[in-house]
Amino acid sequence: MSGKFDIYQTITDSIIAMMEEATGNCPLPWHRQGLTMPLNVESTNRYNGINVVMLWYYGQQCSQQLWGTYRQWANQGAQVKKGAKGVPIIFYKKVKRTEPNGAESFYPMAKASWVFNVDQVTGYEGEGIAPASPLPDTIGQADILDHAEAFIARTGAAIQHNDTFGLDRAFYNYADDYINMPCRHLFYGDQQQAREGYYAILLHELTHWTGHKARCNRGLFGKDKMDYAREELVAEFGAAFLSAQLNITQHPRSDHAEYLKSWIAILKNDKKALFRASKLAGEAVDYLTSLQSEERKAA
Known part of the structure; x- marks a missing residue:
């Protein structure tokens, strides 16, 4: 008799396989142009x-990032094609x-669901997802993207640019709470x-x-290499989510x-590290997005 289905292990195994495929300078699924959020x-x-990561991975050859369960597609008047394989995703049920002491409480339980891409169905006549508009190709190294500059400026983060040898690299200084970036001409x-x-x-x-403790308070960075690697995974996912939101193509570092x-x-x-990292990355993106309010724009 087969063991109980483990959604955490199933998804983790898929992501490990994805990372093992991305050896050398081969890209990860979010290192591609025109990526949109599922x-x-x-x-x-x-x-x-x-x-998001799972759907990007399994949807690399799909025409657009539109997904639904078998029943959801049926509700749209569409039919999942015979033999189509669904992608496992996770949701939490209270x-x-x-x-x-007799008191009642609720806790989240992880549940699995399988979704199918719009390319795997027939009869769908609803609206699709508009492809990301190509950014203008202007002359110059690392020139300015106005919409990205506006998003970053509204966060209020202190950012300094440096081309001094030894400081011409990207890092976040937790003690002094600022971001150091290489000057644009170094890209x-x-x-x-x-x-x-x-x-x-x-x-x-x-x-x-x-x-930082004044914001999402993730306890940066920990004491060992694994703690550092966990935070780097959070930052990788966060940058991927933000890049898709801002229509910016990521490339392998x-x-x-x-x-x-x-x-x-x-x-x-x-097997749960992946879920914690993506959850923390989502919280980071939500925090940055919350700083884009109308009041902040007017400030």
């Missing part, structure tokens, strides 16, 4: 947390329990790659910035392979 066909809400490649590389790295550091090695080690030892 949407549910019935609610039109965005998926969140690790479900379960009631009675405490020893190489073609025009688009230089520009988007700059913002992808800045969004990574901005995710670290949210971990120069230290891509080394980070993959440390992340795989974490995931193989802890």
